[in-house]
Amino acid sequence: MCYIAAKEVLPIEIIELIQTYIEGEYIYIPKKEANKKPWGSTTTTRKEINLRDSSIYSEYMNGVSRNSLAEKYFLSKKSIDRIILKEKSK
Template structure:
């Protein structure tokens, strides 16, 4: 499939081994774009921030969403910075 001259050059470096050749133009999607995960997490984070603004404590949010308090604090800070 490859031109003989090119194949000869490649064989100088890799003879009988596997080689990975990445795509030239890769339309790689961001994390979560192939599934609903990113949208779910964005919605969850919005809800956490909204509940925090309505008086729910970080400890309560941590227990409700099964996240450590530091993660809840980070989410609140990130959502606050979006505004």
């Protein structure tokens, strides 16, 4: 994320108002709730994780141990347990 100089996008009155609270520092202005996108909606990451979790559950159901799955997928045993529980409830 890069920053934008306030003087390039805000009227001087707003800049002066903000300066009563903070000046010379970086601040983050969050997006409006209506403009936020759900995590993973702009990439394939969510789909890839769902496929991975399905594979983990399938392997578990075919007898692969949780410890083996943790090693294979570089996850903790607790993460494997969480994935199995989530997939089982689907």
